[in-house]
Amino acid sequence: MKSVALLEVKEVVKRFGGVTAVQGISFSVQEGEIFALIGPNGSGKTTLFNLMTGVFPPTSGSIYFLDQRIDGWPTHKIISLGMGRTFQVVRPLKRMSVLDNVMVGAFLHTSDMREARTLSLQVLEETGLIDRANEEARSLPIALRKRLEIARALATRPKLLLLDEVAAGLNSKEVEKVMELMVEVNRRGTTIILVEHVMKVVLGVATRALAINFGRPIAEGSPREVVRHPEVITAYLGERHAAH
C-alpha cells in the first residue's frame, strides 16, 4: 500500500559510541502539517534532524520521504529531493551579502546565474529581507540572521522544511513575526517540522506535536495536549533542576 505520509520515521535508533541519542522513535508527518518536535536539551531533537537530512545514518530503523527510503543517503541527494533545513547555530556566510547567501541555496536548483538571482530575490521578498539584499550578512541583527537562515533553506524550494529553534533568543515581537512567516510559508505549500523551546510558537502555529526525552517519545497529539502532558512537564522541570 502506498504511504500517504510525506515523511515517515520508523523505529529510528542512533548511537554515538556509548551514548544512545535516539532510542527508537517513530512518527509520520502528513503533507501540509506544521509538526512540532519538543523536549528538553539533549533529548535528541537535533540528532533527529541530522538523521533526516543525512548528516549521518541511523544505527537502525528507517526514514521514508516522498515514498523513498532515504536513510543512508547523502545530504545533497536528500535536499535535491525536497528537504530544507536551518541550523540551531546560525551560520550565514558572513562576508557575503544577504542576496549571495540565499543564492547559495538557489544554486541547488539551477546553475543559471540569472535564474538563481531571480529566485533568490523572490525568496527575500517572501521573507521580508528584500531591503537588506545588498548588506553583508554579518551586519544583520540576530533576528534577521535567523530569517536569512530560513530564506537560504527556502531558496532550495523544499517540500519539507526543518526549523531548528528559529525563535530562540528573539524578543516577543520578533517571535510573533517568525510565527507569521512560518504560517505564510506553510500556506504557500511547504510542510514544516519545527524544533522549538518557545511554547508560544508550538501552541500558536503547530498542528501536531511530539515530545521526546532521553531519545524516547513521551507524548504525541495536539500541541495543547502535549504541552500539558504530565511527563512533558516533568521532563522540562527536570531540566530546570539540572541547570540550577
Ligand SMILES: Nc1ncnc2c1ncn2[C@@H]1O[C@H](COP(=O)(O)OP(=O)(O)O)[C@@H](O)[C@H]1O
Ligand atoms: N555528533 C555527535 N557525537 C556525539 N554525541 C552527540 C552528537 N550529536 C549529539 N550527541 C549527543 O546526543 C544527545 C542528544 O543531542 P541533541 O540531538 O543535540 O539534543 P537536542 O537537540 O534535543 O538538545 C546528547 O547527549 C548529545 O551530547
Ligand SMILES: [Mg+2]
Ligand atoms: Mg538541538
